[in-house]
Amino acid sequence: MIASATLPMDDDGPAHRFAVTPAVEAVVLGVAIAIAVTSYFIITGSDAPQRLIPPPLVALLLVANLVPGIALLMLLGRRVAMRRAARSPIGGGGRLHVRLVALFSIVAAVPMLLVTIFASLLFQYGVQFWYSDQARGMLENATGLAQSSYGRQLNRWQEATVTMASDMSAYLRERSLQSPDFSGWFLQQVYYRSLSEAALFKLSPQRGIQTLAIVNPYEIDFTRRVTPAAIAELRSGKSAVLSVTGDRIQTITMLPGSDELFLYAGRVEDTKSLSEQTTRANDVLKSYRSLLARARSLQLQFNAALLLISLLIVGIAVWIALAVADRLVRPVGELVDAARRVAAGDLTARVPDPRSRDEVGTLANAFNQMTGQLEAQNTELVTANGQLESRRALIEAVMAGVSAGVVATGRERTITIANDSATTLLGLKPNQAIDLKRAS
Template sequence: MSGKEINKDKIKLSQSLNLSSFKDFLVNAFVVLASFAKGSGNGRRGRLFRRSFFLREWQNIAVIGLVIAGIISGIVTYAALNEAPPFGSSPNMVIWMLNADLVILLMLVATIASKLVGIWSGRKRDVAGSHLHVRLVYTFSILAAAPAIIMTVFSAYFFHFGVQTWFSQRIQTAIAESQAVAQAYLEEHKQVIRADTLAMANDLDRQSMMLIGNAGALEDVVQTQSMIRNLSEVIIFDSNGRVLARSGLTFTLEFEEVPKYALDQALLGDVVVMTGGNDDRVRALVKLNGFVDSYLFAGRMVDQKVLSHLNATKQASESYNNLEERYSSLQVTVNLIFVVVGFLLVLIAIWFGLILARQLVTPIRELIAASDRVRAGDMTARVGSFKNMEELDYLGRSFNRMTSQIEEQQSELIQANRQLDRRRRLTETVLEGVSAGIVGLDDKGVVNLANSSAARLLLREVSDMTGRPVSDIFPQITDLLDRAHDRPHKVTQAEIPFVLDDGSAKIFLVRIAIELIGEEEVGAILTFDDITELQSAQRKAAWADVARRIAHEIKNPLTPIQLSAERLKRKYLSQIKDDADVFSQCTDTIIKHVGDIGHMVNEFSSFARMPEPVMKEGKLLPLVKDVLVLQGQAHNDIEFQVHCDDKNIATKFDAHQIRQALTNLIQNAIDSIHGADDVSQKGRIDVVMGYYDDQIFISLADNGAGLPKDENISRLMEPYVTHKAKGTGLGLAIVKKIMEDHNGALSLGAPDWLKRDKNYSDLGGATVVLLMGNHSL
């Protein structure tokens, strides 16, 4: 390989590149890039950057321009590096193109960084489709960047091994041998002309005596010597530069001034060999010792081509050695060029990957956003057409058809739901207006419908009943429900007793109808009425009629019997001599029992013909105290107490009937105290008066035997139900009737609200509460 060929293999480029300025530009460029990347996310610089380069409406156009410019710049840079026409060997062109590549590189990096920041920000905000967008960008970037990176790595690799061939041992040996051959050739010419010049000087010195002062003879000798020794030129001159003689061939040659160092060296006796200024001659200078201040300057022509090759060989060797010394910096520079161009291609590829990812994600994002709107209830959500992507466009059209159908069906469902809602409200209104309890059951016996009357009758909340098995709420109905399932086409009914949570007993008339669809049982409708009061009223009416008939049939003969007994006693007591005491005792017994029967008949009459109350406004406390005083005088063994915070409790009431009610209750309490197991304990009756909601209450508590444990408490208020040996069972019935006439009620036992009253004390016996309307409000 010749030096000229090596020069064509990038040596000229390495000589002409200004490495220091190019590296400085790289450092400054990356500093600017870092500042742009830092400010592209936030801050004033980032906002200005986005506003100036990345306005949304111009962004695509600007990026397309950058991509085109990058492609063109890369092609031109490659052409300049390869010295392709019209650039040739132009280092400045390469530097400018590299600068242009870096500017485009910076702009693309800033653009892509802004895009990536936006994508990452969308992922942080959990924007629809952002996670897929990030994955697509990552995948496309890897796929796009991998070829460019591989190309850059292999280019640098091939360049490295290509340059290694430049500095192989064979190349170095060839260049060294070429330089040695050229040097030897030139040295040979120098030695020959040295010898010829020295021999000619010796000849002239030997003839110096004849030639000094004889210019013509000197000229002839010089001419002869130059011809004999084949010298191209011969000149004899003194130190002042005056020519003393010359050969004929030198007339056409311009005498060049001899360097001073050559004269000084020749003055010392040396033969000085040098080449001419035009590189076509080899000259020698020597001092003539036989002459005064004279020098012999001889020259021989050398082939111009040979000298040119010798000079080129020398320059190539020097350039090769220089290139070998700068091999590391050259490799770094070329690798940087590869990296810049490769990075530019990578960024272009990544940008196309971003565009492709956005084209794929945008329809998906629109579909997700529309789906979210549909999920939120907006059935008018539609997506646009995606003409460039047929599959996604088909998906969008399918989505639009689906939402249109859903919108139509939703409208129909809304209309149907409105009709059902109107029917439901009508049904609820009807059910709420019904006094009977209505409960709907599903096929498993779970309550799915209950009106307020059902909740009120069972002392529950509607929400507490719904969703629970009916067996948990109304266990007494289980048998009746089974009978209803055995005869699903008929209504099954029965009277069922039921004890509420407050301990009160009720009697419900229950009817069950099985709901059928075809022959399949899908549920049941249960209706029930509280017939407790109805049965009580019926029994009261029946007993009142019985009492009236008994009073009428028994009271009529009682008076004649009593009068006859008294008459017998008065008329015959004095006439009977024997057993007069027995006769008197018998008549007294008849009179006494007739009185008892009369008293019983009077109670029957009172129960049967309870008069209408005469309501007059007055205070209750004095009435209560009067009753207690009378009872206290009659029963000294019992302590009576009254507690009332408001001494002026007043309302409208019938004093006679309230007095009768209190007397009956107190008498029952006295009987209970006398019938207690512990007769040593002093009897006590506490009366508490006060207000409960909008009613007035009077409670009576004793420390007697208490209410019967084995009897339904509510039955104690029915006529002729008694646990006393001589009781008629009409006392509580009369009291209940009196309280009902006063818009009140009779309650057996202490309710919870009474137990919270500070004046109430549980004495261990029975507690009875009278409630009456507060007509003074």
């Protein structure tokens, strides 16, 4: 004796097959929440909040949050598919819906995961240089060079004025201001030092500013630059007072060894472009430092956007899978409903004419042809059966009026017809002769 056994079946297949239960869904949800909380503490627990997180770590956190998110979307799509399948006449627990949702989700998730990792790493490694110490050093050095160039330009003319004052002090120790060659010597000093204008003046409380020698081709009023504050700085020990007005660098200094003689010198220079370059360099450095303060925030915002877009793509894939499953299941459901009506005896059951000429449409047409032929054959059989019954009734009526016994046998010598006279002659009850011969 051979014994056999079959495995019990559940809605998704044999008992050994993994089944998705509410407990599994709760576990996936718990894992997603745990990974999200862990990621938050990893991001906020750094000692250097103004530095970028290492790109591999960010990509790992991105994938770790993305995988359970995709799983949750697939489980949600599975629930929706099963609810739609419950309203379908097909039955089967919605396996086709679930399989299509899983297939579309996997097809969308696998390449999307690879693209997300690649985009995250490419972006982070691409911008990591601009947030590095090397890039910051380059910008700071460039700003320092611009400021140094501007300062050297100003110091050049300040030193020229101080040196000219020192030379004039030495000259006046040997000669006087009334010397005939003083004017020519003063003009040479202005020319040799490439100054645009210069003036030697005396300052006294009674008479104010007294010009002793001057070279002024631009006819400017240099006395407006001689302020009490500038004179106070010079008398307190400062070597020179420098100011920039428009495109002119102006310097005031005191002649060594004198408390009353002062020298003013000016130089026309393109200070505006130098000043603008320095200002722009400072603004760039300031903006860069501001970006450094927001570096991690920008990094996290970009990866958060990648996470949301990836989940949105998978969600769209699940929605498309549900729509495709509904479209595929609808004609199959119509076929199942029509087949059940035929099984119940309704041979007039038909499926609606298919709109598409694919395999499902071919199956629907074949089913309609089959039910049409069955209906026609059934009609012919009913008609033929009616005719046979009419003939049998006619023969029996004729034989009932005959006094002689009439018996008809078949090929195997079994009695198929016996009239009442034959039954009486044989001493049998009505129809007993036919039953006996059939049994024998």
